[in-house]
Amino acid sequence: MLNKEVAVVGGGPAGLTASIELAKRNVDVTLIDENLQAGGQLLKQTHKFFGSEEHYAGVRGFNIARELIEDAKDLAVDFLLEGSIYSVYEDKVLAVKKEKSTRLISPERVIFATGASEKVINFPGWTLPGVMGAGAVQTFVNQHRVLPGRKFTIIGSGNVGTIVAYQLLQAGAEVAAIVEAADEIGSYYVHANKAVRSGDIPVYTSHTIKEATGGESVDSVKIAQVDDSWQPVPGTEKTIDTDVVCLAVGLRPRTKLTSLTGCRSIYSSTLGGEVPLHDESMETSTDGVYVAGDVAGVEEASIAIEEGRLAGVSAASSLGYISNSAEADQKEEIRGRLELLRGGKYGEERAEEKERIRSIFNERLTRRESSTVRR
Amino acid sequence: MNDSQEEKAALSEDKLFELPGFPDEEDLEDGPVAVVECPEEIACNVCEAACPFGAIKVGREIKSVPEIDPEKCVGCGQCVSQCPGLAVYLVDMNYTDEKALLTIPYEFSPLPEEGESVTGITREGNKSSPVKVEGVDEKENGTAIVKILVPKPEIHRIRGISIEENQS
Amino acid sequence: MEEKKQDLRVNNHPILKGKSAGDKITITVEGEEIEAYEGEPIAAALLAADITVFRRTKKRQDPRGPFCGIGLCTDCVMKVNGEPNVRTCITPVEDGMVVEKQGDDREVRKNAK
Numbered sequence: 001m002l003n004k005e006v007a008v009v010g011g012g013p014a015g016l017t018a019s020i021e022l023a024k025r026n027v028d029v030t031l032i033d034e035n036l037q038a039g040g041q042l043l044k045q046t047h048k049f050f051g052s053e054e055h056y057a058g059v060r061g062f063n064i065a066r067e068l069i070e071d072a073k074d075l076a077v078d079f080l081l082e083g084s085i086y087s088v089y090e091d092k093v094l095a096v097k098k099e100k101s102t103r104l105i106s107p108e109r110v111i112f113a114t115g116a117s118e119k120v121i122n123f124p125g126w127t128l129p130g131v132m133g134a135g136a137v138q139t140f141v142n143q144h145r146v147l148p149g150r151k152f153t154i155i156g157s158g159n160v161g162t163i164v165a166y167q168l169l170q171a172g173a174e175v176a177a178i179v180e181a182a183d184e185i186g187s188y189y190v191h192a193n194k195a196v197r198s199g200d201i202p203v204y205t206s207h208t209i210k211e212a213t214g215g216e217s218v219d220s221v222k223i224a225q226v227d228d229s230w231q232p233v234p235g236t237e238k239t240i241d242t243d244v245v246c247l248a249v250g251l252r253p254r255t256k257l258t259s260l261t262g263c264r265s266i267y268s269s270t271l272g273g274e275v276p277l278h279d280e281s282m283e284t285s286t287d288g289v290y291v292a293g294d295v296a297g298v299e300e301a302s303i304a305i306e307e308g309r310l311a312g313v314s315a316a317s318s319l320g321y322i323s324n325s326a327e328a329d330q331k332e333e334i335r336g337r338l339e340l341l342r343g344g345k346y347g348e349e350r351a352e353e354k355e356r357i358r359s360i361f362n363e364r365l366t367r368r369e370s371s372t373v374r375r
Numbered sequence: 376m377n378d379s380q381e382e383k384a385a386l387s388e389d390k391l392f393e394l395p396g397f398p399d400e401e402d403l404e405d406g407p408v409a410v411v412e413c414p415e416e417i418a419c420n421v422c423e424a425a426c427p428f429g430a431i432k433v434g435r436e437i438k439s440v441p442e443i444d445p446e447k448c449v450g451c452g453q454c455v456s457q458c459p460g461l462a463v464y465l466v467d468m469n470y471t472d473e474k475a476l477l478t479i480p481y482e483f484s485p486l487p488e489e490g491e492s493v494t495g496i497t498r499e500g501n502k503s504s505p506v507k508v509e510g511v512d513e514k515e516n517g518t519a520i521v522k523i524l525v526p527k528p529e530i531h532r533i534r535g536i537s538i539e540e541n542q543s
Numbered sequence: 544m545e546e547k548k549q550d551l552r553v554n555n556h557p558i559l560k561g562k563s564a565g566d567k568i569t570i571t572v573e574g575e576e577i578e579a580y581e582g583e584p585i586a587a588a589l590l591a592a593d594i595t596v597f598r599r600t601k602k603r604q605d606p607r608g609p610f611c612g613i614g615l616c617t618d619c620v621m622k623v624n625g626e627p628n629v630r631t632c633i634t635p636v637e638d639g640m641v642v643e644k645q646g647d648d649r650e651v652r653k654n655a656k
Contacts, residue, residue, distance in 0.1 A: 046558045048459035048516070050419035052437055058421040058457050060517065060558065118611070129595040129608025136612025136632075144587035145553045145564075148609070149595075162384075170483060171553045185384050189415050190460030192384030196500040197535040198483070203384070216606045217595040302418070343438030344416030484557035517558045 004030050006315055007094055007107035009085060009257060012040020013301050014293025014308035015113035016068040021312025023075035025321045030105070031077050032096060034084040038072075039065030040115055042301065044138040046167055051302035054337060061301070062142075088260035092288055109288045109315040112258045113308060116251035116272060116294035121155065124211040126245075130218030134164050134248035141171045149244035151176045153221055155209050161248035162187040165195040175201045176242040179223050181208045181230060188346070208232060212245050221245055253295045261286045264365060270353045271297030277361045281314035281331065282307060285365045290315055297357070299350055302341050310334045385498040386414060388531060395442035396431075396463075407450025407467040407476070410531075411441040413460065425457035455480050456514045466530055474524040476509060477533060481521040486511050487538050495525060496535035503533050551591045568638035585631035585642060586612075586619050597621055597631065598644050621645055 006022050008015045011033030022029040037043065045061025056064040073079070080096065087095040094105045118133040125131070130149060134156070140148050152168050154161045157180035165175045175195075178185075183206045185192045195201060210222040210232055225236035252273035255265060263284035265276045275297050282290045292311040293304035310331060317327035342351035391397055396411025411422060411431060420433040422441050430447035431454060433439050454463045455478055465478035487493050487508045495503035504526060512520040525533050554561060565581025572589060579588035586609050589597065596606040597619050609619040614633035622645040623629040631642070 046556075048421075048457075048518070050417060050421070050459050052418075052420050053424060057419060058425070058459055058516070062559075117615070127605060127607060129597070129606050132608075132610050132612065136609060139612040139632075140587060140590060140609075141553060142559065144583050145556070145559070146583070146587040146591045147551045147553060148590045150551075170557050172555075187384070188417055188460070189384055189386070190413060190417075190462045193386075193412075193498065193534070194461045196384055197496055197498055198500075199537075200500060217608065340435075340437050341418045343418050343436055346415075347418060347438065482557050484555050 001093070001104045001106050004028060004105055004107040005319060006030070006109045006111065007032060007092075007105055008111045008113060009094070010040065010113035010115055010293070010295070011035070011038030011069075011079070011081070012113060012115050012293060012304065013042055013064065013068065014115075014295075014304035014311070015040070015111070016065075016072055017305050017308030018111045018113060018290075018292055018312035018315075019072050019077040019308075020068070020075060021309050022316050023072065023077045025313075025316040027316050027319060027321055029077050030080055030107070031072065032080045032083045032085065032094070032105075034082065036082060038069050038079060038081065041135075042068075044135070044142045045163075045301075046142055046170065047163060049301055051300075051341060052337075055302035055305050055341070057302070064301070085257055088257055092261065092286075108319060109290065110261075111282075111290040111292055111308075111311045111315060112261075112276075112295055113291070113293045113304070113311075114254040114257055114295045115304075116298045117254045118247070119250040119252055120247055121209075121249050123209050125213055125218070125221075128212055128214055128218045129216065130214065130243050131212055131245040131247070134160050134246050137164055137244065137246045138167065141167060141173075147171055147173050149218075149242075150174060151242045152244045152246050153209075153240055153242040154178045154246045154248055156180065156186070156248035156250070157182075157192065157203065157205070158186040158248060158250070159188060159191055160251075161246075162191040162195045164246060164248060165201060166191070166198060169195070169199045169201075175199060176240050177201070177223070178203045179207050179209055180205045181226055182206070204238075209245070210237065214243075218243055218245055251294065251298045253298060255295060258284065258289070258291060258295060261289045263289055266357065266360060268297065268353050268357070270349050271299070271357075275357060277357055277365060279361050280335070280358055282311035283314060283318075285361070288318070297350065297354060300341075303338065306334050306338045306341065310338075385500070386412065390414065391531060395440050398443050398445040398448075398466075402445035403466060403468050405445065406469075407465050407478075408445045408448045409443055409450065409454050409463055409465055411443055411454070411458075411463050413441050413458075413462045416440060417460075419459065422454045422458050422463060425453045427451065427453060450478075452478055452512070452520050456516060456518045456520055461518065464534065468527065468530065470524070473526070475527045475530040476522055477506075477525045477530060478520055478522045479534065479536070481511075481519045481536070482517065483538075485538070486513065486519055487521060487536065491538070493523070493536040493538050495523070495529065495533035496537050497532045498534045500535075502537065503529060506533065506536065508536075551593065568636065570636050570638070570640040570642055572642045573644060579636040579640075581636065581638075583636055585621070585623065585629075585634050585636050585640070588636050589631065589642070596644075 005028040042061040042065035051057035224232035263286040290311040292307040416438040423433040467476040470476035510522040577592040
């Protein structure tokens with residue numbers, strides 16, 4: 001059993017900034033990630049990020065990852081890559097598999113920054129080769145530099161859908177359509193406009209995908225208009241010639257590991273699904289277990305960066321590395337930035353939800369000793 | 376039930392002209408000036424930070440819609456290249472007697488060449504008139520600046536270009 | 544209908560530029576040699592070669608291909624150098640690798656290492 005001060009689970013933006021804040025304060029921190037490289041979803045992002053200077057705004061996703069990883073390495077953060085956590089035992093003990101061996105890590109504090117996973121929708125033909133998640137498309141195109149097809153139909157017009165549409169055009173692919181069930185495009189105006197003015201992209205709002213067809217793989221899809229009850233309207237079917245159906249229908253927090261710690265969670269539709277309850281220090285209902293980033297509610301990379309910092313500072317303080325007053329100042333600074341990031345029409349709803357989570361936490365919960373969920 | 380079968384994300388000209396990021400008419404005539412086509416409150420202030428002359432204001436509440444101050448704007452194009460949303464363009468209404476100069480961000484390969492004739496694309500994604508490329512500026516951050524000569528009535532409609540490739 | 548195939552490899556990306564690709568190697572997929580590049584996952588090499596069917600389901604022999612791209616859904620598993628259930632989307636290619644569709648699960652269980 002390896003004793004550690006802090007284990008950070010997940011090497012995306014939240015995990016990296018948490019590790020950096022801890023290491024800056026001389027805390028011994030191990031960052032565990034199941035991939036070959038840290039960076040999380042940032043590695044696949046070729047666009048410049050929004051926010052302000054503290055959030056690396058204007059820097060492309062993969063470069064933000066590079067900078068954060070360098071900073072973490074400079075601070076001697078211990079990287080445990082290709083490490084997959086297959087269980088969480090009592091008292092936060094992490095069971096990690098790496099290659100063909102396993103080990104147990106016993107940290108005094110653990111910060112889960114496991115991010116989010118993609119949602120899917122089912123329709124006849126969804127199992128055909130050629131139907132894949134938006135994340136898969138980005139991984140193949142931006143990381144592996146291979147187009148999984150030539151004519152892409154994107155289901156979902158949120159930021160992910162419109163960003164992927166633009167990225168596909170940049171990679172030389174054709175975007176056959178963006179299909180959105182709601183009556184308006186869900187993404188930021190700038191993301192949507194950037195895509196539609198860069199190529200010939202038909203956008204179908206109030207439409208849903210009815211089926212994907214093809215012999216061995218997708219060669220077309222049928223879409224149809226939907227009525228006020230989201231039901232397809234007969235007679236409105238259109239056939240679109242396409243060989244990849246890219247599902248960009250939402251993200252949900254990846255809470256499999258946090259649930260093993262016994263921490264309480266609630267369902268929040270705004271934040272993507274099940275969200276571990278946490279206080280303003282990012283600590284969950286289980287002692288010494290923190291969350292940060294999309295696992296604490298699906299938002300944006302800039303928020304993940306700040307929440308990681310908040311969790312790092314909180315954990316460092318709880319271990320006695322910074323005084324209470326210093327902690328209070330540092331947290332206030334970070335929270336101030338989080339408040340600004342959650343401004344505007346898209347941020348307000350999320351800000352309310354995060355506030356609701358905090359009040360539920362404070363009203364209903366008393367922290368209890370860590371425990372595991374027994375099956 | 377929704378009447379429109381297709382709905383693109385493109386501001387109407389009326390809404391565009393009302394934006395704080397859209398210069399007043401007299402300022403448009405006065406030499407190159409930036410147009411910040413950023414209509415939503417999104418927490419982002421890269422344009423403000425990018426401008427060496429303080430011509431774009433977002434303020435402390437970084438969700439605020441950016442405002443352009445044409446007096447301060449010299450048309451350097453830093454904002455055009457830096458804006459993460461690729462939402463800024465430059466307008467030089469009286470570049471020549473007949474043509475205005477439109478400066479847009481461009482992130483595709485290959486880059487057009489100076490002197491090349493390309494097709495203008497409107498905000499809605501429709502093909503517009505052929506336009507001549509006046510200049511191309513590759514930038515270190517990967518967002519190139521392309522300057523195109525456009526007929527004056529098209530200056531606020533064209534937002535992209537399409538390079539018709541030769542079939543080999 | 545034979546269409547002229549366009550190259551599915553993104554070699555000239557406006558932001559990512561030319562890929563700093565690893566060395567070109569060869570792998571064999573269902574008996575046929577295809578090109579691959581060191582460092583890329585098996586699935587990428589297959590998709591680049593226009594191969595979209597990675598396996599078939601046991602009962603109905605329905606075609607399946609990559610879905611999540613990050614090693615979670617197992618839709619992309621194939622038999623690699625004799626070893627079944629290899630997630631091709633996260634396993635890097637190696638020169639001379641032999642990649643095959645794996646049979647149904649009885650065969651897989653019988654032949655598993």
